[in-house]
Amino acid sequence: MLTLPIPYILRKMQLPDINDVLSIDKLSFPTPAKIQLFEHELSENKLAHYQCLLVDERLIGFSGYWLMGDEQHISTIATHPDWRSKGLGELLLLNMLCMAYAQPITMTTLEVRRSNQVAQRLYLKYKFEIAGERPRYYRDTGDDALIMTRTPLDAPYHNWLQVQQDLLFARLVRGKGLGTV
Numbered sequence: 001m002l003t004l005p006i007p008y009i010l011r012k013m014q015l016p017d018i019n020d021v022l023s024i025d026k027l028s029f030p031t032p033a034k035i036q037l038f039e040h041e042l043s044e045n046k047l048a049h050y051q052c053l054l055v056d057e058r059l060i061g062f063s064g065y066w067l068m069g070d071e072q073h074i075s076t077i078a079t080h081p082d083w084r085s086k087g088l089g090e091l092l093l094l095n096m097l098c099m100a101y102a103q104p105i106t107m108t109t110l111e112v113r114r115s116n117q118v119a120q121r122l123y124l125k126y127k128f129e130i131a132g133e134r135p136r137y138y139r140d141t142g143d144d145a146l147i148m149t150r151t152p153l154d155a156p157y158h159n160w161l162q163v164q165q166d167l168l169f170a171r172l173v174r175g176k177g178l179g180t181v
Contacts, residue, residue: 071108133148
């Protein structure tokens with residue numbers, strides 16, 4: 001897990017975080033997750049890895065992924081609306097990609113709503129490619145999902161991530177908005 005510049009803290013999500021996570025989830029997605037989803041992910045799903053982003057002990061964002069074989073599947077990224085457009089969604093994505101290097105991962109994958117252009121730009125910035133689509137994947141809106149992947153997760157990509165981390169941390173320290181998720 002990344003060590004962040006002050007005042008930001010990243011840590012593993014815990015059961016007491018769920019109410020704050022659900023509040024952000026409700027503000028972020030057309031159909032918010034139910035409490036049972038996060039309870040299951042944190043206590044029973046050994047494939048699941050979730051992190052919380054905090055500032056001054058206030059939970060302002062979260063992310064999660066599953067490790068399945070040699071694949072990292074990013075399942076969620078969300079930040080509180082008051083903290084958007086500051087690069088914090090990018091920070092959560094960068095953290096998950098860096099965490100993949102602690103595992104024998106060869107590919108990262110995710111689904112993103114076709115209508116979510118902001119998230120797609122972020123994933124393209126991090127060299128994800130569109131690998132396919134899932135028609136009407138999101139039952140709440142009927143929106144299609146784009147399947148995006150990043151492979152290989154090799155040394156040159158890891159070095160590129162380090163450069164992105166340095167740039168992002170410098171922007172966070174300056175406190176300037178980044179215009180990303």
